[in-house]
Amino acid sequence: VERFIEAQPTDVDEVLFNALLDTCCRLKDLTRLEAIAKRMRELDVTPSPVTLGILVKTYGQAGDAQKVLQVWSDMDVQRRNANAKTYGCMIDACVKCGHLDKAVEIFVDMKKEGEHKNTILYTTLIKGYGLEKDLPKALELFHEMATEGVPYNTITYNSILEACVKCNDLDVAEGLVEE
Numbered sequence: 001v002e003r004f005i006e007a008q009p010t011d012v013d014e015v016l017f018n019a020l021l022d023t024c025c026r027l028k029d030l031t032r033l034e035a036i037a038k039r040m041r042e043l044d045v046t047p048s049p050v051t052l053g054i055l056v057k058t059y060g061q062a063g064d065a066q067k068v069l070q071v072w073s074d075m076d077v078q079r080r081n082a083n084a085k086t087y088g089c090m091i092d093a094c095v096k097c098g099h100l101d102k103a104v105e106i107f108v109d110m111k112k113e114g115e116h117k118n119t120i121l122y123t124t125l126i127k128g129y130g131l132e133k134d135l136p137k138a139l140e141l142f143h144e145m146a147t148e149g150v151p152y153n154t155i156t157y158n159s160i161l162e163a164c165v166k167c168n169d170l171d172v173a174e175g176l177v178e179e
Contacts, residue, residue: 053086060093130163
């Protein structure tokens, strides 16, 4: 594919670049990812919200908080047109990089727009609060899901139970198991 891009640069688009970037993400090949993103810029191929999601996901998996926040800041146009999946990538990247505060800030902004009713978004934040050993906040979000009509899934239950265990509150965990 890289040879195709070099041979026929006028025939490439952001979909092809996103496929390449996503492959680099899955391979955890940051060097190639950055080279491909640079080539995308050189060819004036406009990145999409999907591109933004792939980049923050990749840098989040690598634990590079600075790059996550930089890409999020630099790609303002893509951010404004992003869907819940792209926002989910960013929230997850922030949690993985230890920036729960930024993840919560993004989620609060989504709430203002009424775009927050998503199981994955809630579950990711519950996981984040568990990592920070803040069980009251994790439980608050867990109960808010029911209030907001957001369904639980097995990952939600795993995340809230894991938060209870990390916080050494087995009584709460037992109560949740009984639910």
